[in-house]
Amino acid sequence: MLHAWPGLRELTDGEFLGASTWLNALTxxxxxxxxxxxxxxxxxxxxxxxxxxxxxxxxxTKYRSEHPTLVFSARINLGESGAAYLEYVNSSGNWTTIxxxxxxxxxxxxxxxxxxxxxxxxxxxxxxxxRLRFYVGGGECTLVARAWMKGExxxxxxxxxVPLFADGVGNEPTAADFNALKQMSEYLYDRAKxxxxxxxxGTVNHEQPDAYEPLFRWSFVYDGxxxxxxxxxxxxxxxxxxxxxxxxxxxxxxTGYSRLNGGNPLADFVADGDYSGDIDLSAYGLTVGxxxxxxxxxxxxxxFVGINTIYIHDxxxxxxxxxPATFAHGDRLAAAPLNVIAGSLSDCYPDASRESPLWMIHxxxxxxxxxxxxxxxxxxxxxxYMRGVHHYRVxxxxxxxxxxxxxxxxxxxxxxxxxxxYRLPDTDGEASVIxxxxxxxxxxxxxxxxxxxxxxxxxxxxxxxxx
Numbered sequence: 001m002l003h004a005w006p007g008l009r010e011l012t013d014g015e016f017l018g019a020s021t022w023l024n025a026l027t028x029x030x031x032x033x034x035x036x037x038x039x040x041x042x043x044x045x046x047x048x049x050x051x052x053x054x055x056x057x058x059x060x061t062k063y064r065s066e067h068p069t070l071v072f073s074a075r076i077n078l079g080e081s082g083a084a085y086l087e088y089v090n091s092s093g094n095w096t097t098i099x100x101x102x103x104x105x106x107x108x109x110x111x112x113x114x115x116x117x118x119x120x121x122x123x124x125x126x127x128x129x130x131r132l133r134f135y136v137g138g139g140e141c142t143l144v145a146r147a148w149m150k151g152e153x154x155x156x157x158x159x160x161x162v163p164l165f166a167d168g169v170g171n172e173p174t175a176a177d178f179n180a181l182k183q184m185s186e187y188l189y190d191r192a193k194x195x196x197x198x199x200x201x202g203t204v205n206h207e208q209p210d211a212y213e214p215l216f217r218w219s220f221v222y223d224g225x226x227x228x229x230x231x232x233x234x235x236x237x238x239x240x241x242x243x244x245x246x247x248x249x250x251x252x253x254x255t256g257y258s259r260l261n262g263g264n265p266l267a268d269f270v271a272d273g274d275y276s277g278d279i280d281l282s283a284y285g286l287t288v289g290x291x292x293x294x295x296x297x298x299x300x301x302x303x304f305v306g307i308n309t310i311y312i313h314d315x316x317x318x319x320x321x322x323x324p325a326t327f328a329h330g331d332r333l334a335a336a337p338l339n340v341i342a343g344s345l346s347d348c349y350p351d352a353s354r355e356s357p358l359w360m361i362h363x364x365x366x367x368x369x370x371x372x373x374x375x376x377x378x379x380x381x382x383x384x385y386m387r388g389v390h391h392y393r394v395x396x397x398x399x400x401x402x403x404x405x406x407x408x409x410x411x412x413x414x415x416x417x418x419x420x421x422y423r424l425p426d427t428d429g430e431a432s433v434i435x436x437x438x439x440x441x442x443x444x445x446x447x448x449x450x451x452x453x454x455x456x457x458x459x460x461x462x463x464x465x466x467x
Contacts, residue, residue, distance in 0.1 A: 005029070005032060005189060006025035006026075006028045006029055006032075007025070008022060008025050008026060008029070008182050008185075010175075010179055010182070011175040011178050011179055011182075012175050013174055013175045015175065017178070017333065018329075019327035019328055019329050019330075019331060020327075020329070022178075023327040024326060024327055026181055026182065026185065026324075026341060027324040027325070027326060027327070027341060029185040029189070030185065030324045030341050030344040030345055031324065031344075032189075033185065033188045033189065033192065033344075033345065033348050033358065034320065034344060034347075034348065034356060035445075036188075036192045036358060036360070036399075037223075037224060037348045037356040037357070037358040038224060038225060038313075038314050038318070038356060039397060039399065039445075040311045040312070040313050040397045040447070041220060041221070041223075041225050041311060041312040041313070042197060042198045042199040042311050042312075042395065042396070042397075043199050043218030043219065043220045043294060043310060043311065043312070044147075044148075044197065044218060044219050044220070044363050044364075044366070045199070045200040045216070045217070045218050045366050046143055046144055046145055046217040046218065046219055046293065047141075047143075047144045047366065048140075048141055048142055048143045048144065048217075049136065049140060049141050050140045051140070052082070052136045052137050052138055052139055052140060052141075053135070053136065053137035053138070054135070054136055054137075054141075055133050055134065055135050055369055056074075056134050056135070056136050056141040056144055057074070057132075057133070057134040057141075057144040057147070057366065058131070058132065058133040058134070058366065058367040058369055059131075059132055059147055059364035059365055059366040059367055059460070060129055060130060060131040060132065060364060060365060060367065060406075060431070060460060061129070061130055061149065061195055061362065061363070061364045061365065061462070062128055062129060062130070062195055062404065062464055063119065063122075063124055063128050063129070063130040063149075064149065064362065065120065065153060065154070066151055066152065066153045066154055066155055066190075067149040067150055067151040067152075067153075067194075067362045068118060068119055068120040068149070068151045068153060069116050069117065069118060069119070069149065069150050069151050070098070070115075070116065070117040070118075070119050070130075070132075070147075070148075070149055071114060071115070071116055071146055071147070071148050071149070071150055072086060072109075072114075072115045072117065072132075072134075072146060072147050073108070073109075073113060073114045073115065073144075073145040073146035073147075073251070074086075074108070074109040074134055074141060074143065074144045074145065075106070075107075075108060075109070075141065075142035075143050075145070075251070075254045076101065076106075076107065076108075076109050076136060076139060076140070076141050076142070077105065077106040077107075077139050077140050077141075077142060078101070078102070078103065078104050078105065078136075078138055078139030079104060079138045079139050080104050080138075081138050082102070082104065082136070082137060082138025082139035083100060083101065083102040083136075083137055083138060084100065084101045084102075084109055084134070084135065084136045084137075084139070084141070085097055085099075085100045085101075085134070085135045085136075086098045086099045086100070086109070086110075086115075086117075086132065086133075086134055087132065087133050087134075087135065088119075088122060088124075088130060088131060088132050089125065089129075089131040090122070090123040090124070090125070091123045091124060091125050091126065092123075093125070095133065096123070098117055098119075098122075098132075099115065099117065104139075106142075106255075109134075114146065116150075119149070127431055129404075129431045130149075131431075132147065132364065142253065142254055143217070143251060143253070143254055145219065145250060145251045145254075146219070146250075146291075147363070147364040147366075148361050148362055148363045148364060149362040149364075150361070150362065152190075152191075155187070155190040155191070156183060156186040156187045156189075156190050157183075157187065158183075158184065158187045158349065159180040159183045159184060159187075161180070162180065162184065162342055162346055163177040163178075163180050163181065163338075163342060164339065164342070165177065165335035165336075165338040165339050165342070166335050167334055167335045171335070173338070181338075181341060181342060181345065184342070184345040184346070185345055188345060188348050188349070188358055191350065191358060191360050192358060192360050193360075193465050194360045194361065194362045194363075195362065195363070195365070195400075195404070195462050195463065195464045195465075196396065196397070196399040196400055196462060196463040196464075197363045197364075197365045197396075197462045198365070198394045198395045198396035198397075198449075198461065198462065199218065199309065199310050199311055199394075199395045200218075200366060200368075200392070200393075200394055200395075201216075201307040201308065201309060201310060201392075201393050201394075201395055201449075202306070202307065202391050202392040202393055202452075203304060203305070203306040203307075203391045204216065204296075204298075204304070204305055204307070205236070205298065205302070205303060205304040205305070206298055206301065209300060209301050210300045210301070211299070211300060211301070212242075212244070212297055212298070212299040212300070213297055213298055213299070214295050214296070214297040215296055215297050215298060215305075216294075216295065216296040216297075216307065217248075217293055217294070217295045217296075218293065218294045218310065219250050219291055219292070219293050219294075220291065220292060220293075220294065220312050221289065221290070221291050221359050221361065222281065222286045222287065222288060222289070222290055222291070222292055222312075223288060223289065223356075223357050223359055224288075224314075224318075224354075224355060224356040224357060225312045225313050225314055226280065226281050226282045226312075226314070226315050226318075227278045227279065227280055227281065227312065227313050227314060227315045227316075228247075228266070228278065228279040228281055228294065228310070228311075228312055229276075229277070229278050229309070229310065229311055229312070229313055230245065230267070230275070230276065230277060230279075230307070230309070230310050231275070231276040231307075231308040231309045231310075232269075232274075232275055232276075232305055232306060232307045232308060232310075233273070233274045233275070233305070233306040233308070234269050234271070234272055234273060234275070234303055234304065234305050234306075235272045235303070235304050235306075236272070236302055236303045236304050237269075237270065237271050237272050237303045238302065238303070240300065241270070241298070241299065241300065241301075241302065241303045242268055242269070242270060242298070242299045242300075243268070243269040243296070243297075243298055243303060243305045244265040244267070244268055244269075244296070244297055244298075244299065245265055245266045245267045245279075245294065245295070245296050246259055246260075246261075246265050246266065246294070246295040246296075246297070247259070247260045247261055247266050247281070247284060247292060247293070247294060247295075248260060248292065248293040248294075248295055249292065249293065250290075250291040250292055250293050251293070252293055252295070260284055260285075260286075260292075261284055266279050267279065269305075278313075278315075278316075280315060281312075282315070287352070288352040288357065289351075289352040289357065289359065294310065296310075306391070308395075309395045309416070309447070309449075310395075311395075320344075320356075321343065321347065321355055322340045322341075322343035322344035322347060323340065323344070324337070324340050324341045324344055325337045325340065365394075365460045365461065365462040366460065367406075367459050367460045368392050368452075368457060368458065368459050368460065391451065391452055392451070392452045392457065392458065393449045393450065393451045393452070393458075394449060394450045394458060394460070394461045394462075395416075395447065395448075395449045396447070396448055396449065396450070396461065396462070396463060397445065397446070397447050397448075398436065398442055398443065398444050398445060398446045398447075398448060398463070399444070399445075399463055400436075400463040400464055400465045401435060401436055401437055401463075401465065401466075402433050402434065402435060402436065402463065402464045402465070402466065402467050403424075403433065403434050403436050403461060403462075403463055403464075404431065404432070404433050404461070404462055404463070404464050405424060405427065405431075405432060405433075405434070405450065405458065405459075405460060405461040405462075406427050406429055406430065406431055406432065406458075406459035406460050406461075407424060407426060407427050407429075407432075407456065407457065407458050407459060408426070408428065408429055408456060408457050408459065409426050409453075409455065409456025409457065410423050410424060410425055410426045410453075410456060411423075411424050411450060411451060411452065411453055411456050411457065411458045412424070412450070412451050412453055413439070413442075413448060413449075413450050414448060414449055414450075414451060415441065415442075415446070415447075415448055416446075416447040416448055416449065420441045422439045422441075422442070424450065424458075426456070429459065433464070433467050435467070436463070
């Protein structure tokens, strides 16, 4: 994946186009955008808890004025004296309420399925980190389904029309035609500039007899990438034990949302072993642009499953319709290669009808929360309660230059195969940023992970395009 965004200047009529100074830079931009649209898509972990009082979910991101609106969705079921709070950390380091809900019963938090909160006026710390938590007391939380920022304040607009180039006298392109291609690339670049989050994975088990227990739920947007990749290991399996992967509507198990595939699992694992595979999601009638949920659980009790990685990526059959050419000094400029560049950029416009829609969403990276298991119930619901995840890991693909993270103790950053490592310094739970260019073996496009190690643990980690 290209990590350098080539510069381009506005053209005026009468200028000569340079192969290396303009046309090839535009080609590199089109390739960069395609790479972003087809890079690995990690899954955003969803959380829930049957216990209270509890911080059910926490997460953070770097606040960007371009994306001032917080989208948050959670289902709660409170008792008569219960309450739920969505809070952020202000510039004084104190938790401050954004919204609260004290209404009893099974309902959407704040009475709204998908809350939207304007965060432009929040009193954030000087580092600009927007850190949230969702706290529930006197009830339960069925699911924290969504947490991201949205908005397009000050971003480049899509041009009023996409140029169509033609050969022949009288069809000579103008500077405005070329500048429209530049504008298309910058529209897409502005939307690709989002912090890059990773999939939260680890080792899980539960010991609730004779019952299926969901241990992980992740959400994702279905777009041009249509294959679910998993890599996991199971052990401690006995006769009748199952590890299962389901495909659900995004807010399952909330009433009104269902399992897909007729309620049947996408995959079952019945014996100890190492498993890796790809599931073609295009076979399940999903709608491009909609969000869905992947669930992993265990039945009936006792087995362990170690999730090494899980993500959405291209099918092996994926082909690129518009592949821009490379130009050379002295080439005669024809319409066809220019239309290919325009087609490549148009393919990535975020619309369900496009081949490679670039729906880059500014997600929060969830935190790992360390809390004791409920008294007398050390195992049941453990992963939903967050600490049933042993050997917790954040799996990422190197996309941006900077890594933002929090840790308790120094933790290892490892290549996907474990052969290379770099030790991240202890941040004592505070937000920190590191320049990944200083890690000589970490190449752009490379998959890696950050791991818990003994008593040291990674709270959260995500990449960002500036420090």
